[in-house]
Amino acid sequence: MSTSSKRSLKASPLAKVNTTIAHCFKALSRRDRSASNQQKLNAQVFRRILSLVLFFGIWQLLCLNRFNFFINFENVPSPIEVAQATVQFVTGNPMKHIQASAIRVLSGFTIAAVLGISLGILIGWFKKIEDFIFLPLELLRPIPAVAWIPLAILMFPTSESGMIYLTFIGAFFPILISTIRGVESTDLLLLRVGQCLGAKQWHIFKDIVVPGAMPNIASGLVIGMGNSWFCLVTAEILAGRYGVGYITWESYVTSNYPPIVMGMLLIGLMGAASAYAVDRLTCLLMPWRITKKKSA
Amino acid sequence: MATLVEKTLEQRVRGFVEVENLSVSFKRKGQSVHVLESVNFKIEPGEFICLLGPSGCGKSTILNVIAGFIQPSSGFVFVDKRHVDSPSADRGFVFQQYSLLPWKTTYQNVEFGLKIRGVPKAKRSELVNYYLNRVGLFKHRHSYPHQLSGGMQQRASIIRALVNSPSVLLMDEPFAALDAQTRHMMQELLLTIWSDLKTTVIFVTHDIEEALFLSDKIFVMGVNPGRIKEKIDVTLDRPRHADGLLSPEFISLNRQVFELIREETLKSMDMD
Ligand SMILES: Nc1ncnc2c1ncn2[C@@H]1O[C@H](COP(=O)(O)OP(=O)(O)OP(=O)(O)O)[C@@H](O)[C@H]1O
Numbered sequence: 001m002s003t004s005s006k007r008s009l010k011a012s013p014l015a016k017v018n019t020t021i022a023h024c025f026k027a028l029s030r031r032d033r034s035a036s037n038q039q040k041l042n043a044q045v046f047r048r049i050l051s052l053v054l055f056f057g058i059w060q061l062l063c064l065n066r067f068n069f070f071i072n073f074e075n076v077p078s079p080i081e082v083a084q085a086t087v088q089f090v091t092g093n094p095m096k097h098i099q100a101s102a103i104r105v106l107s108g109f110t111i112a113a114v115l116g117i118s119l120g121i122l123i124g125w126f127k128k129i130e131d132f133i134f135l136p137l138e139l140l141r142p143i144p145a146v147a148w149i150p151l152a153i154l155m156f157p158t159s160e161s162g163m164i165y166l167t168f169i170g171a172f173f174p175i176l177i178s179t180i181r182g183v184e185s186t187d188l189l190l191l192r193v194g195q196c197l198g199a200k201q202w203h204i205f206k207d208i209v210v211p212g213a214m215p216n217i218a219s220g221l222v223i224g225m226g227n228s229w230f231c232l233v234t235a236e237i238l239a240g241r242y243g244v245g246y247i248t249w250e251s252y253v254t255s256n257y258p259p260i261v262m263g264m265l266l267i268g269l270m271g272a273a274s275a276y277a278v279d280r281l282t283c284l285l286m287p288w289r290i291t292k293k294k295s296a
Numbered sequence: 297m298a299t300l301v302e303k304t305l306e307q308r309v310r311g312f313v314e315v316e317n318l319s320v321s322f323k324r325k326g327q328s329v330h331v332l333e334s335v336n337f338k339i340e341p342g343e344f345i346c347l348l349g350p351s352g353c354g355k356s357t358i359l360n361v362i363a364g365f366i367q368p369s370s371g372f373v374f375v376d377k378r379h380v381d382s383p384s385a386d387r388g389f390v391f392q393q394y395s396l397l398p399w400k401t402t403y404q405n406v407e408f409g410l411k412i413r414g415v416p417k418a419k420r421s422e423l424v425n426y427y428l429n430r431v432g433l434f435k436h437r438h439s440y441p442h443q444l445s446g447g448m449q450q451r452a453s454i455i456r457a458l459v460n461s462p463s464v465l466l467m468d469e470p471f472a473a474l475d476a477q478t479r480h481m482m483q484e485l486l487l488t489i490w491s492d493l494k495t496t497v498i499f500v501t502h503d504i505e506e507a508l509f510l511s512d513k514i515f516v517m518g519v520n521p522g523r524i525k526e527k528i529d530v531t532l533d534r535p536r537h538a539d540g541l542l543s544p545e546f547i548s549l550n551r552q553v554f555e556l557i558r559e560e561t562l563k564s565m566d567m568d
Pocket residue numbers: 322323324331349350351352353354355356357358502
């Protein structure tokens with residue numbers, strides 16, 4: 001249809017009018033379609049907003065009625081109280097807390113990424129190294145961050161380094177395990193491709209094994225980033241005078257309940273945001289995969 | 297500038313393949329199964345050989361041994377009088393599956409072998425671009441493999457092997473996954489490139505017409521155990537064209553090979 005209209009365009013001025021009309025029709029029908037799409041989208045947005053309103057409404061109601069049947073809402077701050085606490089926090093000096101937490105998480109995460117990826121590659125690629133260090137790591141892996149608190153206090157010279165250690169623990173194992181998996185799942189076919197192009201160990205490793213493991217490593221990094229934030233509260237119980245986790249715990253200790261929920265939400269938000277950032281960044285490192293997503 | 301390309305095209309006295317008493321067996325459920333038994337052949341430099349046989353007769357296994365991917369239980373493979381025991385760039389391989397590295401562009405994939413060998417950048421780009429042009433992939437040189445069609449990917453795989461000027465090009469059903477039309481185009485393209493390069497080619501297929509169209513000789517394989525059953529000279533004139541598929545000579549050869557394969561296929565079905 002488009003080729004025939006192009007041809008007639010050359011043929012006569014009348015045809016030009018025709019094609020213009022055809023274009024108008026096309027545009028119209030496109031607008032029709034997009035209009036109905038728009039409607040669908042609106043309905044979806046409406047339902048989602050409603051779900052939020054219901055969520056906060058029910059929560060508020062439960063608090064107002066001091067609901068107490070098995071679960072006790074008497075001391076749970078209501079959404080309005082949380083909002084007030086948030087306003088207070090934001091108008092106070094929020095940056096020093098957010099900054100303190102972010103630095104801890106970023107330091108722990110960065111160390112975990114460097115160690116996790118390099119150890120993971122070594123363990124995945126060299127059987128002997130796996131034999132030497134895999135079992136001890138497996139033994140440490142299931143230990144939750146909370147259980148590390150006493151040792152973290154005993155082992156580290158400053159409370160700051162102890163806290164960074166705990167956020168490190170959260171990120172390290174997911175990154176390590178996904179890296180090992182990624183390296184181990186290298187495609188035999190691609191190894192053979194490298195071999196009969198004359199690649200020796202180094203090129204096979206650099207150009208085939210590592211890029212092949214990158215998608216796995218990336219998902220390990222995203223999960224690790226989330227986990228680092230999980231461990232933050234635990235870490236900031238340890239010590240500290242600033243930090244989002246610190247506010248959360250401190251508010252509980254001083255029976256000032258609304259900031260607890262605010263702190264929880266803030267941690268969730270920052271965790272989600274930084275995991276998203278890691279996801280985008282790793283996608284940038286793998287242009288061959290981004291384009292795949294677009295075309296699909 | 298063109299001298300470099302010409303030079304790499306010229307140096308063609310290599311590609312002499314000898315397979316002597318080759319046997320391969322695999323362990324399966326604790327028992328060892330003889331897949332190949334005393335396979336013998338010699339291939340002269342520049343010959344185009346097809347290995348033809350029913351599924352499971354060991355065609356890929358022969359190719360894998362020549363490539364150095366697997367070790368034979370007994371017997372030897374020599375390429376240009378050198379004993380083969382591990383893969384190297386002088387035996388190029390084109391796989392049936394799409395096997396470009398997904399994280400490299402077409403250009404980088406083709407360039408990879410030269411880069412490994414430390415060929416200087418200017419020489420690399422001259423050679424790579426020559427081959428990319430040769431198979432019509434120059435404008436796709438910056439695309440990633442998943443953006444290419446199956447035919448394009450196989451063309452890239454072929455020149456990725458050829459750019460290293462291997463003594464032998466091993467091809468394991470490289471066109472099996474393509475549609476009939478594309479397959480014909482690829483066969484003709486392969487023949488034109490080969491007639492320039494005169495690389496020795498060992499081409500595995502189970503398509504009789506493909507084998508007749510491409511090769512100088514067909515090694516028809518038998519099953520249980522896998523072995524070379526018959527060597528057939530394909531005397532059809534070159535250059536070959538699609539309409540040659542209708543000549544009486546072609547038809548009679550086709551019938552001859554068909555009967556041979558049919559026997560073996562029946563035999564392999566009985567045994568299973
Ligand atoms: N790694 C292996 N372990 C055990 N048996 C194998 C192995 N590789 C191949 N075989 C067996 O060896 C025989 C020959 O296999 P091969 O792949 O060489 O056949 P083929 O002629 O290439 O078949 P096709 O046309 O289906 O590709 C088959 O029976 C197969 O099951």
